[in-house]
Amino acid sequence: MTINEELTAGDDIDSRCLKCKDVTNHTIVAMVGDKVAKVQCNVCRGLHNYRPVIIEKKTGAPRRAAEKGGQPGKPGRTVKEVKAEAFFRDLLGDREPLNAIPYAMTAALQEDDLINHAIFGLGVVARKIPPNKVEVIFPEGSRILMCAPDEKR
Numbered sequence: 328m329t330i331n332e333e334l335t336a337g338d339d340i341d342s343r344c345l346k347c348k349d350v351t352n353h354t355i356v357a358m359v360g361d362k363v364a365k366v367q368c369n370v371c372r373g374l375h376n377y378r379p380v381i382i383e384k385k386t387g388a389p390r391r392a393a394e395k396g397g398q399p400g401k402p403g404r405t406v407k408e409v410k411a412e413a414f415f416r417d418l419l420g421d422r423e424p425l426n427a428i429p430y431a432m433t434a435a436l437q438e439d440d441l442i443n444h445a446i447f448g449l450g451v452v453a454r455k456i457p458p459n460k461v462e463v464i465f466p467e468g469s470r471i472l473m474c475a476p477d478e479k480r
């Protein structure tokens with residue numbers, strides 16, 4: 328079993344020093360609980376709050392560059408979500424969103440109807456699930472919603 332090295336005032340520790348603009352050897356001046364609070368730079372003798380050494384991973388650089396430049400728009404979306412939205416756009420075509428039927432559980436919906444859901448937004452009815460449900464394609468995927476039961480004709 329290894330015993331954690333306990334730091335106390337007077338011990339040496341690496342810290343970033345703003346004056347030296349580098350990671351330098353410091354002497355711990357004050358502790359708060361088990362955390363290093365104040366340190367003194369052994370190079371410039373400057374007294375300052377302890378700044379933990381941030382280990383910069385060299386391999387992280389290209390990834391960061393990609394994040395900055397990268398794909399415009401929607402970071403962090405899954406392939407599934409992107410596909411769902413593309414599918415939705417296809418279904419939407421050049422329909423007029425203003426003509427969407429406000430969704431309500433009592434709405435009489437037919438296949439291919441464009442609806443406007445209070446939470447999910449615009450959706451296209453993909454199919455009816457008798458007697459009183461519809462599958463609706465929303466930009467983020469499909470959902471089963473209630474609708475008015477089919478009237479017997």
Ligand SMILES: [Zn+2]
Nearest residue numbers: 344347368371
């Ligand atoms: Zn310094």
